[in-house]
Amino acid sequence: MSGYPGYDPKSGFEKWLDARLPIIRLGYDTFIFPTPRNLNYWWTFGGILAVILMSQIITGIILAMHYVPHVDLAFDSVQHIKRDVNFGWMLQPMHAVGASMMFLAVYIHMFRGIYYGSYKSPREVLWIVGVVIYLLMMATGFMGYVLPWGQMSFWGATVITNLFSAFPLIGESITQWLWGGFAVDDPTLNRFFSLHFVLPFAILGLVILHVWALHVPGNNNPTGVSVKNVDKDTLPFHPYYTVKDGFAIVVFLMVFVAFVFFMPDALNHPDNYIRANPLVTPPHIVPEWYYLPFYAMLRAVPNKLGGVITMFGAIAVLFVLPWLDTSKVRSMRYRPLAKLFFIIFVLACVGLGWAGAKSPTDLVFVTGTDAATGAPTGLSFLWFARILTLYYYAFFVVILPVLGLVEKPKDRPESIEKSVLKSAPKEA
Amino acid sequence: MAETVSTSSENPSRRDFIYIATGAAGVVGAGLYAWPLIDQMNPAADTKALSTTEVDLSSVEEGQQIIVKWQGKPVFVRHRTQKEIDEARAVDITTLRDPATDEQRLVVNGEGKYEPQYLIMIGICTHLGCVPIGNNAGDYDGWFCPCHGSHYDTAGRIRKGPAPKNLVLPPYQYLNDTLVKIG
Ligand code: HEM
Numbered sequence: 307m308s309g310y311p312g313y314d315p316k317s318g319f320e321k322w323l324d325a326r327l328p329i330i331r332l333g334y335d336t337f338i339f340p341t342p343r344n345l346n347y348w349w350t351f352g353g354i355l356a357v358i359l360m361s362q363i364i365t366g367i368i369l370a371m372h373y374v375p376h377v378d379l380a381f382d383s384v385q386h387i388k389r390d391v392n393f394g395w396m397l398q399p400m401h402a403v404g405a406s407m408m409f410l411a412v413y414i415h416m417f418r419g420i421y422y423g424s425y426k427s428p429r430e431v432l433w434i435v436g437v438v439i440y441l442l443m444m445a446t447g448f449m450g451y452v453l454p455w456g457q458m459s460f461w462g463a464t465v466i467t468n469l470f471s472a473f474p475l476i477g478e479s480i481t482q483w484l485w486g487g488f489a490v491d492d493p494t495l496n497r498f499f500s501l502h503f504v505l506p507f508a509i510l511g512l513v514i515l516h517v518w519a520l521h522v523p524g525n526n527n528p529t530g531v532s533v534k535n536v537d538k539d540t541l542p543f544h545p546y547y548t549v550k551d552g553f554a555i556v557v558f559l560m561v562f563v564a565f566v567f568f569m570p571d572a573l574n575h576p577d578n579y580i581r582a583n584p585l586v587t588p589p590h591i592v593p594e595w596y597y598l599p600f601y602a603m604l605r606a607v608p609n610k611l612g613g614v615i616t617m618f619g620a621i622a623v624l625f626v627l628p629w630l631d632t633s634k635v636r637s638m639r640y641r642p643l644a645k646l647f648f649i650i651f652v653l654a655c656v657g658l659g660w661a662g663a664k665s666p667t668d669l670v671f672v673t674g675t676d677a678a679t680g681a682p683t684g685l686s687f688l689w690f691a692r693i694l695t696l697y698y699y700a701f702f703v704v705i706l707p708v709l710g711l712v713e714k715p716k717d718r719p720e721s722i723e724k725s726v727l728k729s730a731p732k733e734a
Numbered sequence: 735m736a737e738t739v740s741t742s743s744e745n746p747s748r749r750d751f752i753y754i755a756t757g758a759a760g761v762v763g764a765g766l767y768a769w770p771l772i773d774q775m776n777p778a779a780d781t782k783a784l785s786t787t788e789v790d791l792s793s794v795e796e797g798q799q800i801i802v803k804w805q806g807k808p809v810f811v812r813h814r815t816q817k818e819i820d821e822a823r824a825v826d827i828t829t830l831r832d833p834a835t836d837e838q839r840l841v842v843n844g845e846g847k848y849e850p851q852y853l854i855m856i857g858i859c860t861h862l863g864c865v866p867i868g869n870n871a872g873d874y875d876g877w878f879c880p881c882h883g884s885h886y887d888t889a890g891r892i893r894k895g896p897a898p899k900n901l902v903l904p905p906y907q908y909l910n911d912t913l914v915k916i917g
């Protein structure tokens with residue numbers, strides 16, 4: 307442990323404080339933390355997420371200073387922010403685009419976790435806290451999107467709250483309770499604003515638990531091989547990974563600001579610039595891009611309750627993933643079959659997103675024309691979504707459990723150090 | 735010390751009782767505290783009070799539909815053509831997902847007669863709450879929901895698509911031949 311001597315208060319004041327509130331020690335232990343020396347850029351997304359969460363909280367508090375949560379005023383108040391408030395033209399897109407960036411980063415972060423087996427023992431709790439954070443992010447993003455009170459805001463809120471009406475007997479009472487009325491209306495908007503304000507702070511609290519649960523077992527790494535010798539296999543987080551993460555954060559922020567400055571509305575839907583109208587549903591309602599795969603699953607099942615269960619189940623299955631995967635080998639680098647199925651899984655998720663954006667009756671590809679009507683025939687997005695939904699579930703409940711038993715993994719490196727220094731001197 | 739030990743071993747059930755009683759009181763207290771926090775989200779008294787709307791049916795031309803707002807929800811008031819009524823009555827209701835005769839979709843007026851030309855329904859798709867498009871839309875000449883493709887017939891009965899139920903009828907009554915009170 308020679309590389310990690312621990313915090314040694316130098317000045318009199320530091321010693322005095324350390325005996326009373328060891329807060330500098332906490333910071334020290336957090337940042338001078340043994341980290342595997344072979345982490346690649348897929349490991350930078352946690353830091354990226356932390357930065358965007360802070361940005362969302364700061365811009366959110368600012369927006370809340372100018373926003374008015376009332377059905378008659380909300381839409382105009384967002385326009386007021388964008389047009390009249392000083393720097394509002396920048397702050398509002400920072401928040402709206404920031405939400406998309408946060409989901410982009412979280413999806414990469416989660417796929418990383420699956421590929422490298424980061425959910426496996428001893429990191430199950432770390433993974434589960436992550437899934438809870440993801441759920442809260444979904445709730446926060448959904449309620450935030452309702453606030454500008456455009457057509458998509460209103461109808462998205464209507465469709466999503468109606469999901470709960472699928473439950474037998476209690477369904478109706480639940481939706482009325484969520485609405486505070488008999489339809490989405492002013493009470494709904496007000497409570498969504500209140501919850502949208504507070505949930506990010508709950509997320510922040512969970513992020514602290516997430517990092518705590520990370521610091522007990524330490525980071526996983528691309529080989530999945532556990533740290534055996536702290537001196538040889540790890541580097542202190544600071545300065546090595548503060549610099550690597552910092553570089554990745556700067557690159558990510560460049561993408562972020564490119565959207566904010568040059569295409570602030572690219573990720574929004576034009577219908578959300580139409581004031582909410584409870585009497586007219588837009589012809590084609592779609593959720594935000596980051597919910598599209600789940601929306602496709604909802605529509606893939608012809609039964610209302612069945613669709614809702616399929617959709618929520620897709621997230622619920624993530625909670626038990628650590629116990630579904632039977633393989634002892636963490637990293638899919640050494641699992642040729644798992645790697646193949648993983649790639650198909652990522653494509654299936656993207657495909658589901660595509661299906662969610664399309665009308666179920668549209669065709670993915672055309673194979674011919676209907677003899678009677680002359681209409682083109684082929685694979686509809688409905689069936690496309692059904693096949694992919696099946697694969698999504700099969701990946702977790704069939705493929706991962708079975709593969710662990712039948713697959714023969716490749717040889718793994720003896721240690722993290724050996725994997726980095728391939729031509730390493732024997733023992734220097 | 736010896737005394738304490740003997741007390742607790744002599745009267746274990748008394749201690750257990752106090753322990754359980756305290757716990758139970760705590761749980762009841764927590765429940766009593768939690769209920770107002772939960773119930774406040776249910777519709778408020780003034781929201782519930784806004785619950786009736788009157789419609790003058792004579793303002794709706796044959797083949798036309800108007801949408802009125804009741805409790806924040808759209809209500810369809812359709813003046814059906816004879817063709818639509820005939821279509822609705824020609825259906826074998828045993829084939830329906832949510833069986834109902836055309837008359838069960840209507841309400842009698844003050845004289846106990848049906849006014850089959852006026853169909854009044856809550857304009858909310860029973861799938862996930864979108865407002866279906868009217869004026870003979872969809873495969874059954876009635877309403878079509880653009881959100882996930884539910885088709886309703888000329889009596890507002892579900893015929894095709896993911897919605898489980900017919901369009902819901904609001905509570906309403908005829909005040910006279912052409913005036914209706916919804917709610
Ligand atoms: C997890 C972090 C957060 C996410 C994912 C998120 C997401 C969103 C989204 C998607 C919108 C709609 C933007 C639009 O379409 O214009 C929004 C709006 C809003 N958010 Fe957040 N938000 C977060 C944190 C916060 C925080 C911490 C606050 C306040 C303390 C806040 C306050 C607001 C306000 C006032 C609006 C309405 C103004 C507008 O539409 O731009 N948000 N948020």
Ligand code: FES
Binds near residue numbers: 864881896
């Ligand atoms: S809301 Fe009408 S079909 Fe889904």
